[in-house]
Amino acid sequence: MGQGNFTPAYIVVPEGSITTPKGFSAGGLHCGLKKAERHDLGAIVCEVPANAAGVYTTNVFQAAPIQVTRASIEAGGVLRAIIVNSGNANACTGKQGEADAYEMRNKFAEAIHVPIEHVAVASTGVIGELLKMDRVRGGIAELPARLSSTYEAADDFCQSILTTDLVKKEVCVSVTVDGKEVHIAGASKGSGMIHPNMATMLGFVTTDAAIGSEALHRLLRKATDLTFNMITVDGDTSTNDMLVAMASGLAENEELNEAHSDWAAFAEGLRYVCEVLAKAIARDGEGATKLVEVQVRGAVTDEAGQAIAKTVIGSSLVKSAIFGADANWGRIIAAVGRAGQPVNPETVDIRLGDIVTLSQSRPVAFDEEAALAYLKGDTVIIHVDLHMGEGTATAWGCDLTYDYVRINAAYRT
């Protein structure tokens, strides 16, 4: 994962958000789905039909809004808007839940005067309870007046999609395509029930690039595999995960595809946006005190490296040790060894930051105080080199803390 080893093709836009790309507005408000007086209904709207692509949870139980979004995008590959609620996942809610998700879509389409199949729906929150539709309807009636392309309106949207998240997640970059400035922005939420296999969170990407929905889908899927699918908080894959991208085309570049000379630059920008959002979710994992990154090198293939990186980042024992700032590399190697991938038990190196703890599978005496200081930082990088091949991978997660247990022991109450 060579980021940092070359000059990136993208520039991060300070104070950029999902409304920075041309054509997008957003907004959010409190309609009453959350007990606290926090935003719980929001929308992103594009002033023109945007080419759209989505990737969804692999969980067998897909929540009603996923069916609706899939139906909308499949109808014509374009979206004008996406409406999102937090506080209730509208999952395992049967025919009524499905009807409610379609009503959310249709009512919001009517409110902003666009065809119903140009609207997508996303939900996040408690599973198995029906949406309080009177509150949703009230919110939908108010929402159009709140839409704006200001940073504050984008902020309202970012707030409206959060559940146990402590911070909002957003990023915006610019990339030069055909000599024109193209923006790619994203917002996401996610804190618990986070695990590979798509997205395990809600993510929204806006861009003003001209790109067809199928090309956008290919890029989105590839970026997802390297970013959202490489994070884990707790190994649980939600019923509601969804990542939707909308491209307004208002930057007026030549339509992007694999033959375009700026395709790689755009792809890199999109991957970076997804990486920032994915890392932000990992860092904001329920109860987390720090971001943990696992970098694997020397695996037989990238896929083998990914499986190993995910096993290490998902180990409750590794995560607890990092919370305790304990340089317990034995748990790291135990996780490497149970990942089900080719590993030579004689050739493994492990570093915590710059501190070598294992070389060629043999313990190396290290400065415990330096290790303690490193592990107490807000970012911990675990390097694993297998010395077997050229495969590399990076995964992100967080530590396992008392607060994770506290948050999840009483989530419904």
Added chain:
Amino acid sequence: MGQGNFTPAYIVVPEGSITTPKGFSAGGLHCGLKKAERHDLGAIVCEVPANAAGVYTTNVFQAAPIQVTRASIEAGGVLRAIIVNSGNANACTGKQGEADAYEMRNKFAEAIHVPIEHVAVASTGVIGELLKMDRVRGGIAELPARLSSTYEAADDFCQSILTTDLVKKEVCVSVTVDGKEVHIAGASKGSGMIHPNMATMLGFVTTDAAIGSEALHRLLRKATDLTFNMITVDGDTSTNDMLVAMASGLAENEELNEAHSDWAAFAEGLRYVCEVLAKAIARDGEGATKLVEVQVRGAVTDEAGQAIAKTVIGSSLVKSAIFGADANWGRIIAAVGRAGQPVNPETVDIRLGDIVTLSQSRPVAFDEEAALAYLKGDTVIIHVDLHMGEGTATAWGCDLTYDYVRINAAYRT
């Protein structure tokens, strides 16, 4: 898993232990590997060469004692003794660790006057530190004088193999074979780093039945798959897991094999011994306040049911909810849906004990107070019926608590 639906072929022996089967003695003492004044070196000895079988961790990094035990059992299929230390896993310790494990074996063989390849070795504790061999040698010199077939000596052994365990684990049953009373007994340890894929713990089974080492191995593997491989505490598979069975033959039955009319009774007794030990490990999971059992029915195959049961029992979100006595069945169904097995999203029933929470994938209104009272008990049974086929499975685990984090945030210190 029909236990309880028929009259068992075995009788539980009150105050039975690993020294109840004829021919076995045991003992344990503190030699100085643990900081606290707790037993950390023990042995089981058989007065005749016992037919022996072992199953081992699937972790790529297998600790030195596993190599030694494998070598001993492969040499001739018989054992006279197994020596065990706790406090240090002797894993990832290189050539010196290997030499130390062989020295443990050879010194103890010499001390009890048996051939070196008639002794097996097991270790559990911290990874990556060399054994303090002076202390081990001192312990080995004292150990023979402590060996006895009394219940107290068996207790000393059971204590000597514990690490973060809060309680010892032992059980003994009797089975009638050829009209003779045959005993099968077991002792185990395990609390953290517990996950399927063998055995993620140390387990020792003694029996006075006459049974060849290959037949014993077949039975042991089958029993392991249904018991030790169906428990999880934290999803981490250790480098040191080992289950060893020794059969003295002193009950003087006709040698047991598949053609013997009492083969099924003996197999049932062995499976029961393994199940008791496995459940005891799950209940004593690090920080656990209760045993959680997941019973899956109606899966397309037993294997599919096992995968689903293990996914539910391993979910940090489900485990946290049970700690909080929160009837959050949404997390159970989310885990069922991500297990990667065939599931019809329209036909799932979920019960917590007798409390139906989901029927045909639709929420059922239930008495929250009754659910709270049930979930506050010391055993929680989650029933999942998929209504797809005849496959069944049972898995065991525990809740995820503040104490799990506390224990694992500072294990080395």
